[in-house]
Amino acid sequence: MDHLISGRLGWDDIAIFDVFRDPTASNIVGSSAGWLVVIGGIITAALLLVRGWWQPLLFEWLTTTDHKKIGIMYIVVGLVMFARGVAEGVVMRTQYVTAFEGGYLTADHFSELFSTHGTIMIFFALMPFLIGFMNLLVPLMIGARDVAFPRLNQISLAFTVVGAMLLMISLVIGKFSTGGWTGYPPYTGVAFQPGTGPDYWIWSLGLSGIGSLLTGINFAVTIYKMRCPGMTFMRMPVFVWTALCTSILLIFALPPLTAVVIMQALDRYLDFHFFTNDLGGNMMNFANLFWMFGHPEVYILILPAFGLYSEFTAIFAGKRIYGYTSLVIATMAIAVLSFTVWLHHFFTMGQSPTINVAFGIATMLIAIPTGVKVYVWIATLWGGRIRMRTPVIYLGGFIFFFAIGGYTGILLANPTINFTVHNSQFVVAHFHNVLLPGTLFAVLAGIYVWFPKFFGFRLDERWSATTAWLFIVGFTFAFMPLYMVGLMGLPRRSPAFDDPGYIPYMIVAMGGALCLLAALCALIGTFIVSARRRDELAVPGGDPWDGRTLEWATPAPVPEWNFAFLPEVKRLDAFEVEKAQGTAYRIDREDFEDIELAPKSWIGLTIIVFGTLLGFAMVFWIWWLAVLSATVVLAHAIGLGFVRDAGEIVPADVVERTERDWIAAARQGQGTDRTLEVSPRNRGFSARIGEA
Amino acid sequence: MTASSSCSSSHPGLNLGAAHGQAHEDAEPVMFGFWIFLMSDLVTFAMFFAVYATSLQATAGGPGNADIVDVTSIALQTGALLVSSLLFGIATVAMKHGSAARTVILWLLASLALGLCFLGLELRDFIVAAEKGAVPMRSGYLSAFWALVGLHGLHVAVGSVMICVLCAQIAIFGFASDVKTRLLRLGLYWHFLDIIWIGIFSIVFLPGLLT
Numbered sequence: 001m002d003h004l005i006s007g008r009l010g011w012d013d014i015a016i017f018d019v020f021r022d023p024t025a026s027n028i029v030g031s032s033a034g035w036l037v038v039i040g041g042i043i044t045a046a047l048l049l050v051r052g053w054w055q056p057l058l059f060e061w062l063t064t065t066d067h068k069k070i071g072i073m074y075i076v077v078g079l080v081m082f083a084r085g086v087a088e089g090v091v092m093r094t095q096y097v098t099a100f101e102g103g104y105l106t107a108d109h110f111s112e113l114f115s116t117h118g119t120i121m122i123f124f125a126l127m128p129f130l131i132g133f134m135n136l137l138v139p140l141m142i143g144a145r146d147v148a149f150p151r152l153n154q155i156s157l158a159f160t161v162v163g164a165m166l167l168m169i170s171l172v173i174g175k176f177s178t179g180g181w182t183g184y185p186p187y188t189g190v191a192f193q194p195g196t197g198p199d200y201w202i203w204s205l206g207l208s209g210i211g212s213l214l215t216g217i218n219f220a221v222t223i224y225k226m227r228c229p230g231m232t233f234m235r236m237p238v239f240v241w242t243a244l245c246t247s248i249l250l251i252f253a254l255p256p257l258t259a260v261v262i263m264q265a266l267d268r269y270l271d272f273h274f275f276t277n278d279l280g281g282n283m284m285n286f287a288n289l290f291w292m293f294g295h296p297e298v299y300i301l302i303l304p305a306f307g308l309y310s311e312f313t314a315i316f317a318g319k320r321i322y323g324y325t326s327l328v329i330a331t332m333a334i335a336v337l338s339f340t341v342w343l344h345h346f347f348t349m350g351q352s353p354t355i356n357v358a359f360g361i362a363t364m365l366i367a368i369p370t371g372v373k374v375y376v377w378i379a380t381l382w383g384g385r386i387r388m389r390t391p392v393i394y395l396g397g398f399i400f401f402f403a404i405g406g407y408t409g410i411l412l413a414n415p416t417i418n419f420t421v422h423n424s425q426f427v428v429a430h431f432h433n434v435l436l437p438g439t440l441f442a443v444l445a446g447i448y449v450w451f452p453k454f455f456g457f458r459l460d461e462r463w464s465a466t467t468a469w470l471f472i473v474g475f476t477f478a479f480m481p482l483y484m485v486g487l488m489g490l491p492r493r494s495p496a497f498d499d500p501g502y503i504p505y506m507i508v509a510m511g512g513a514l515c516l517l518a519a520l521c522a523l524i525g526t527f528i529v530s531a532r533r534r535d536e537l538a539v540p541g542g543d544p545w546d547g548r549t550l551e552w553a554t555p556a557p558v559p560e561w562n563f564a565f566l567p568e569v570k571r572l573d574a575f576e577v578e579k580a581q582g583t584a585y586r587i588d589r590e591d592f593e594d595i596e597l598a599p600k601s602w603i604g605l606t607i608i609v610f611g612t613l614l615g616f617a618m619v620f621w622i623w624w625l626a627v628l629s630a631t632v633v634l635a636h637a638i639g640l641g642f643v644r645d646a647g648e649i650v651p652a653d654v655v656e657r658t659e660r661d662w663i664a665a666a667r668q669g670q671g672t673d674r675t676l677e678v679s680p681r682n683r684g685f686s687a688r689i690g691e692a
Numbered sequence: 693m694t695a696s697s698s699c700s701s702s703h704p705g706l707n708l709g710a711a712h713g714q715a716h717e718d719a720e721p722v723m724f725g726f727w728i729f730l731m732s733d734l735v736t737f738a739m740f741f742a743v744y745a746t747s748l749q750a751t752a753g754g755p756g757n758a759d760i761v762d763v764t765s766i767a768l769q770t771g772a773l774l775v776s777s778l779l780f781g782i783a784t785v786a787m788k789h790g791s792a793a794r795t796v797i798l799w800l801l802a803s804l805a806l807g808l809c810f811l812g813l814e815l816r817d818f819i820v821a822a823e824k825g826a827v828p829m830r831s832g833y834l835s836a837f838w839a840l841v842g843l844h845g846l847h848v849a850v851g852s853v854m855i856c857v858l859c860a861q862i863a864i865f866g867f868a869s870d871v872k873t874r875l876l877r878l879g880l881y882w883h884f885l886d887i888i889w890i891g892i893f894s895i896v897f898l899p900g901l902l903t
């Protein structure tokens with residue numbers, strides 16, 4: 001079976017043909033998903049060729065080192081993977097509806113579904129979303145022209161894409177792991193899963209982890225070293241603070257993941273005994289290492305989301321954020337505490353009660369800074385002139401549900417309670433409860449708020465609001481019933497059950513899941529409808545919501561060089577201060593200068609192509625291909641040091657013209673009153689231009 | 693890539709000084725980033741150390757720590773690595789004070805030679821251990837041992853390749869400012885491996901030597 005050319009890859013591995021070999025319900029679902037990937041791929045390729053879109057794709061996007069384009073690509077990757085994740089969620093919920101009779105999917109297929117679903121949602125939907133926002137916003141918010149290491153930024157994205165590609169390929173060729181996103185050995189060891197599954201898991205997490213680590217380094221340096229004059233730490237927008245803390249978490253939390261993935265690979269490929277059942281292997285080492293990454297990871301997902309909430313709460317309440325300092329301290333406190341609680345994921349695995357109690361208390365401590373944050377948002381809304389736009393709908397849903405998620409988290413942090421609900425649907429309810437309203441809603445609201453900044457037009461309000469409500473309603477019905485069935489004793493990751501009492505809850509949950517699917521469709525609809533109405537919704541002024549921080553002080557879309565002059569900051573909410581003092585939209589200087597952009601680079605594309613080949617070759621033991629692709633990537637990386645390419649220079653007069661045109665338009669154009677901001681009158685100029 | 697904040701450039705470790713102009717300024721964010729990378733790499737090593745420490749008893753009846761330590765070899769390896777680091781340091785200082793490219797390359801090659809000695813000795817130890825049946829497949833303990841020591845060895849190997857690459861760059865471009873900052877970074881990396889080695893020496897080999 002082990003072939004020199006094709007490794008262990010055989011015709012039987014092509015999963016999209018399973019349906020012809022054996023047309024069971026499971027195979028129909030599995031193969032259809034595979035066909036969807038294949039056909040989607042073919043259509044995309046055809047469009048690229050026929051419409052000539054491959055040219056901009058190649059030369060403007062895949063080779064770019066512009067943080068804004070990279071940020072957008074991160075979010076697009078996230079959206080694609082999110083769509084697959086939601087679809088898998090719906091399939092799993094239908095399985096649960098039929099699970100009393102044993103379900104229509106095989107147990108193995110179901111396990112594969114929750115494994116890919118969890119892996120995708122955590123690593124390839126939410127992480128890219130948030131890192132995408134960091135890319136879009138951090139340099140603009142701190143008044144910089146780019147991140148510290150633009151090419152490294154492209155490399156990070158490329159590694160993330162490699163991981164996502166491997167997951168997509170696993171739908172078509174071979175099989176993904178059945179060991180959940182946590183991949184616990186020894187179940188994911190060779191003895192139990194000799195196939196390709198855990199190897200896909202290893203390579204998609206391992207390679208994308210490199211990208212995330214580099215992102216952490218890049219943004220830590222950017223925030224420390226690239227702040228514009230006057231941007232002291234205590235004048236940084238809250239989102240930048242959360243991005244900084246997230247970067248620090250990435251830097252410290254990803255090494256344990258890398259280490260554990262390497263060890264698992266050694267176990268599987270070279271017959272080492274880190275985590276096997278025999279010869280001295282010890283699975284507890286895996287659990288500790290994995291969760292030393294895994295717990296901080298949830299804060300990697302939630303902190304930037306908190307940052308987004310903080311930013312747009314202030315905007316839509318028309319008020320300075322209440323208690324800025326306490327928010328900053330709370331963010332730092334959460335970042336530090338998140339490293340002290342990992343053991344709460346395995347209270348039941350036999351350590352002493354004293355240890356359990358210590359970790360239980362440490363966990364509950366996190367509720368304090370988190371509570372501070374929730375109060376800060378409420379206090380910011382309090383007495384504000386709140387405008388009920390889509391983000392505020394998400395915000396309302398978030399505050400309400402996050403409180404519930406927080407309470408159930410405290411319950412889970414209590415070891416005695418944890419013993420009774422461990423690995424039950426209660427846990428599934430809890431983490432969806434914090435991740436959907438916490439992170440996903442923030443991302444969706446964020447897309448609404450900042451979309452006009454980068455694309456030049458707003459999203460249609462009616463469609464956006466409908467999407468928001470669908471997500472909120474869908475979430476409620478899909479996950480609240482799970483608290484009940486969890487308490488009634490239904491375990492998670494179980495393809496079948498034998499108590500008919502669960503069935504009504506499962507039907508409600510499936511309804512919720514369908515509603516979420518509808519929400520996803522509405523989200524896509526929002527983009528389509530808004531793109532059609534783009535002229536009407538255009539906001540060239542760049543400030544459609546009466547923003548407060550520096551990114552709003554640029555035209556929409558933002559020019560490639562971000563700022564004609566590096567801003568100078570005197571207080572928190574720099575742009576708001578300028579608008580209030582009437583100093584916004586002015587040029588008091590003549591000394592425009594040439595601006596050098598970061599050079600384009602091909603390394604990202606090399607990594608995407610050959611990194612994916614490398615992962616694939618390693619999964620299927622095609623050693624020659626693995627060596628070849630690794631050599632190509634390394635050779636390109638080393639070669640980079642030998643090329644001296646200068647970036648494109650934007651001449652001073654182009655910068656000047658762009659800046660002057662924009663400001664002239666702003667001074668002529670009419671500022672809109674904020675109550676009319678969803679009408680076509682909103683061209684992205686602050687109402688306060690005229691006053692000055 | 694100029695830092696927009698106007699704080700005076702200086703970073704932990706050898707600073708080139710304002711006379712080096714562009715390279716000195718670039719060093720500010722670049723070196724800072726590299727320190728962060730090393731910090732992160734240190735965490736990776738810490739994880740391997742932790743697993744090693746928890747696997748000491750997991751020998752499954754196979755060879756244990758005392759069976760695989762060769763005092764002379766370890767002493768030689770330690771010497772080679774530390775002196776190599778010293779030579780690298782000299783290369784960096786020479787570059788800072790304006791020595792000719794040739795001189796700096798010579799110091800670097802001397803440093804590389806000792807690095808390769810280290811690798812050779814380590815490889816020999818691994819082969820000897822394997823002949824005694826102390827292969828990583830034998831037990832959890834041996835897996836942890838090989839992985840930890842091997843990870844360090846791998847780092848040294850990567851560093852050796854990078855020294856060659858850097859020498860080539862110096863030969864081709866002379867001391868362009870990015871070549872200079874690369875030399876500084878590779879230096880940090882090379883010294884960092886000493887620190888890890890001291891950790892391995894104290895935690896892995898010393899107990900074996902003492903019994």
Ligand code: HEM
Binds near residue numbers: 090492516
């Ligand atoms: C949007 C609709 C979604 C639906 C219908 C859905 C549904 C499900 C279902 C049915 C499971 C399996 C539970 C079990 O095995 O008992 C699951 C697991 C999981 N979901 Fe979701 N989910 C959705 C969104 C999300 C999101 C946004 C995240 C974000 C992180 C997420 C993260 C996870 C994780 C980490 C698991 C655990 C996987 C495992 O057990 O290994 N899900 N989800």
Ligand SMILES: [Cu+2]
Binds near residue numbers: 298344
């Ligand atoms: Cu946790």
